[in-house]
Amino acid sequence: MSSTFLLIAFCIYCVSLLVFVIGITGKKSLQVDNPEAYVKKWGNAGFALTILGFASQATYFFTRWAEAGHIPNSNMYEFMTMLGMMIVLAFIIVFLIYRAPVLGIFALPVAIIMIAYASVFPHDVQPLIPALQSYWLKIHVTTASLGEAFFAVGFAAGLMYLLQNVKFGSKEKGDRREQRGVEFTLFTLVMIVAFVAAIFGFNAAGYHAQYANDVTVTDKNNVESTVKQTVDYVLPPLVKPYNSVQVNMQPFLGMTEAPFEAPSWMKGSNAGRKFNTVIWTVICGAVLYGLLRLIARKPLGAVLQPLMKGIDPEDIDEISYRAIAIGYPIFTLGALIFAMIWAAEAWGRFWGWDPKEVWALIVWLFYAAYLHLRFSRGWQGKRSSWLSVIGFLVVMFTLIGVNLVIAGLHSYSGV
Incomplete structure (x- = not known):
């Protein structure tokens, strides 16, 4: 039953993405009389579908929880599907603040890719290994993934800014x-x-x-x-x-x-x-x-650049910054503080230089540098957007590269 709800959510997200694309591209190709009203109408429709898809995925999450007897975030299939759900949740929150339909064209594909990537791993419900049999599993992994989800939205907005402002025709x-x-x-x-x-x-x-x-x-x-x-x-x-x-x-x-x-x-x-x-x-x-x-x-960036016409670059830059500013304290709690408390309970030490721990610290330090440069040095626009994009690429390496390639205490998550 849980897999059915996940498939329904995935399909709805794809349709929602298509609706957002129609709303942004249609105002140019159809030459509508009132472009703002046109974009708003299709944007609201896409947002409503996103809410519906999120409800379906939340149903998957809780039915999977009931089937497994534990929160479904203990292996790569469960974690990546949960991360996709968290990215959609972060997008919903940011959309409610800024009402920017164009963000759906770049944030939803990230969530869709995460869910599709999760599907390549075994779907079977697996019993928890002893190291994961703790209430900290719910707290640590959920908050860490929510923080990473806001980083993903910041990445999407940062990439949008770069697509709009990089000069693809220049030599x-x-x-x-x-x-x-x-x-x-x-x-x-x-x-x-x-x-x-x-x-x-x-x-x-x-x-x-x-x-x-x-x-x-x-x-x-x-x-x-x-x-x-x-x-x-x-x-x-x-x-x-x-x-x-x-x-x-x-x-x-x-x-x-x-x-x-x-x-x-x-x-x-x-x-x-x-x-x-x-x-x-x-x-x-x-x-x-x-x-x-x-x-x-021509370069793919040049293909996507026309989608950015008519969008205020300052708004995109602000969305990227706000998403990261929201995600950073959540990630700090989940990936560092809660993780260290759990490590002390499970392994008798707060820190052990495990590869996943090291890369979580690297992610935390990177975004700390991002916020510091934004506040104290006034890094905005391109420089801030580059940092938001690079930061999420580091997050992706931490999630995929470290989990699947580098051996460590977190290698169970690659099963």
Whole structure:
């Protein structure tokens, strides 16, 4: 039942995005007599659909909670779907303050991408591992994700500002550098979309490969032992696990075995498969981005720039700043203070230099620098927008790269 409500929410979000796009682009293409009233009407319709989608996803959240017996934020599928819901909630709050329909064109896709990305992970309800059996799971993860959701809205508004003000037709060195920065940001989003499409494509084709290797595990008494581990691949293995034996593999483009092996220093659960996933993500992203560039015959930023015409840049800059200003104290509570209290209870220390802890601190310090520069140095406009965009890219690396690639105490979230 919960999965059905999530699918309904996903579809409604897509329709809502389309309504926002019609509202912004239609005022130009249809040459309406009263553009402001036209945009307001379609913006309100898109917002109403967003509320409906959020209600459906909230129903998914609580029905999943009832099915699992615990709050659904204990693995990547549950956390990423919750993050998508929180991004929509943050968008709703910001929209009610500023009434800017154009924000829906950039904030909703981020939520849609998060939910689509979550769908590539196992959907099965999983029992909580001992480390997660605490009421702090509800408090820590929920507040941290809400803070990150406001960072996502700040990112969307910051990207809007850059799309509006970067000179895509200029050949000046500084302008070319800004063009490349915007394109890299768009490429990152395209890469995630391409990865999701690749996973669904190979799943639909029934592709499967499996390897076996010996891994060393340490029990609670610090006694090491060697166990046999099987690793399942959904994407064709370009990189197999280190020192592994191929159990079976479906041929792909004439390839009957993996051409490369993961390096021995790459540790962590299923490190070879995760490294293979990273490689496929970059390849698929490059292919999709190349196709979009071929169709558009110009940078994607230049394609999106006309959507920004008629929008007050100061309003966009203010929206980006306010979203981050709201999210920062929430993130501070959830990702640092509550996390350290829980760590002290679970592991007997407030801080342990675990990779996820380190990157959460990096995110916190980055946004602290953003707010400091905004207040004390008067960084607004482009400089502030660049920081909001870069900051969320750091957040995405913390959520995806650290969880899935770097081994640590939070590696369970990559299962």
